[in-house]
Amino acid sequence: MELFKSEKIYDFMSKRNIFISISLILIALSLFSIFTKGFNWGIDFKGGIEIQVKFDKQIDLGEIRKIVSKKFSSPNVTTFGNNNEILIRLNVNAVSNDVQKSLENEIKNLLKPLGNAEIRRVDIVGAKVGNELKEKGLNAFIFSIIGILIYVAFRFEWRFALASVLALFHDTIISLGAVSFFGIETNLDVLAAILTLMGYSLNDTIVVFDRIREQVRDSKVNDLATLINEAISKTLSRTVLTSLTTFFVVLTLFLFGGEIIRPFSFTLLVGIIVGTYSSIFIASPLLIWLGFKIDDYRKRLAEIEKRKREKEKLREMYQGGVV
Numbered sequence: 402m403e404l405f406k407s408e409k410i411y412d413f414m415s416k417r418n419i420f421i422s423i424s425l426i427l428i429a430l431s432l433f434s435i436f437t438k439g440f441n442w443g444i445d446f447k448g449g450i451e452i453q454v455k456f457d458k459q460i461d462l463g464e465i466r467k468i469v470s471k472k473f474s475s476p477n478v479t480t481f482g483n484n485n486e487i488l489i490r491l492n493v494n495a496v497s498n499d500v501q502k503s504l505e506n507e508i509k510n511l512l513k514p515l516g517n518a519e520i521r522r523v524d525i526v527g528a529k530v531g532n533e534l535k536e537k538g539l540n541a542f543i544f545s546i547i548g549i550l551i552y553v554a555f556r557f558e559w560r561f562a563l564a565s566v567l568a569l570f571h572d573t574i575i576s577l578g579a580v581s582f583f584g585i586e587t588n589l590d591v592l593a594a595i596l597t598l599m600g601y602s603l604n605d606t607i608v609v610f611d612r613i614r615e616q617v618r619d620s621k622v623n624d625l626a627t628l629i630n631e632a633i634s635k636t637l638s639r640t641v642l643t644s645l646t647t648f649f650v651v652l653t654l655f656l657f658g659g660e661i662i663r664p665f666s667f668t669l670l671v672g673i674i675v676g677t678y679s680s681i682f683i684a685s686p687l688l689i690w691l692g693f694k695i696d697d698y699r700k701r702l703a704e705i706e707k708r709k710r711e712k713e714k715l716r717e718m719y720q721g722g723v724v
Contacts, residue, residue, distance in 0.1 A: 410634045414626035417686035424571055424683055431578020440581050443588030443664075444526045446535050450491040452508050453521040459484040460515050468511055482660040486521075538592045542573075545599055553603075557610055558698060564687035565606050568679045572602045572672060579671040585664050594668035601647070602676030605640055606684045612636050613685065618702055623695055629685045637681070644677040 413420075444451050462478050465487060469476040477490035489508070505520045512518040546566055554562035573595060580587060612632035622628055651673060655666035 410630050411637070412630055413633055413682065414630055414686060414689070417682070417689070420682035421686065424575075424679070427575050427578070428571065431575050431581070434578050434582040435574075438581050438584075440577075440587040441584045443586045444490070444524055445588040446532075446538075448526050448532075450504065450526075451522070451524040452489040452491070452504070453481055453523075454487045454489065454508070454512065455519045455521055456485050456487065456515070457517045460487065462487070464515060465489070465512065468515070469508070472507065472511055486660075534589065538589075541592070541596060545596060549599070549603055553607070553610075556607075557614060558693075558701070560688055560691040560693045561610050564684050564691060565603060565610070567687055568606055568684035569599055569602060571679050571683055572598060572676045575675045576668055576672045580664075580668055583667070585667050588664055590662070590665035591668050594665045594672065598669060598672035598676060601673065602680060605643070605676060605680035608639065609633055609636055609680055609685060613688070617695055617698055625689055625693060625695055628695070629688070633681055633685060640677060640680060644673055648673050 481488040
């Protein structure tokens with residue numbers, strides 16, 4: 402199935418300054434939101450206690466907050482999915498170790514005057530554990546970037562590696578900016594979504610880079626912009642179809658998966674859109690700005706092919722008893 406004719410060459414590179422300008426604006430807005438508004442950290446990272454409560458009727462949040470405040474200091478009370486389900490967040494320091502053991506019963510007794518309350522879950526994460534998770538999450542991101550740099554540089558060339566990593570930073574910053582702007586709870590699910598997005602976006606970029614390499618090797622054209630246009634045009638249907646398929650699956654999770662999985666699905670939704678955009682409009686133009694030279698790359702490929710033939714010739718001679 403083809404959404405776009407593979408024979409038709411679309412001139413993406415002539416608009417590359419427009420695409421880069423759009424991306425720079427989105428990155429600037431994302432960084433502004435991240436540094437001014439910050440993230441809505443979940444208990445995974447900041448530590449604390451979360452109690453999810455389901456009532457058999459709609460209850461006023463002010464009443465719940467007033468009742469819980471009698472026992473615990475500074476509770477944060479919000480709805481969770483619908484008006485009957487409530488999420489109560491408590492500072493882990495506000496609750497003694499003895500109370501933590503019987504917290505479920507304590508909360509249930511406090512809320513009893515408001516109606517039938519079902520405690521659906523209680524999550525407790527210490528502040529120290531939260532800081533450790535932040536550190537490990539950052540390490541996972543850094544090691545992923547280093548691994549990607551090594552892999553792409555080994556498989557292609559260092560400019561391809563740098564372009565792919567810059568595109569990944571582009572995708573990650575904009576996705577995190579959306580998480581910050583919309584106040585999505587930033588927890589381990591969001592971190593998992595970011596790491597998943599990195600792999601997904603890199604896969605799309607590698608497909609395009611692979612076709613660019615083939616075009617450089619097989620074509621006699623010496624204009625890099627023309628070769629990039631040909632490569633992107635030939636992979637466009639595959640890229641868009643793959644992204645649409647994944648997008649609709651994640652959209653279903655976002656709409657019907659419930660509140661628990663919403664941070665993960667939202668981050669992936671944004672990431673799929675941004676990742677597909679960057680694979681087509683950002684990663685490849687970066688090769689031009691990084692000074693990728695077709696002639697130098699062809700010479701390198703010729704040397705690799707020459708060494709390969711020499712090794713094959715020596716192997717044949719050895720097998721034939723000549724050496």
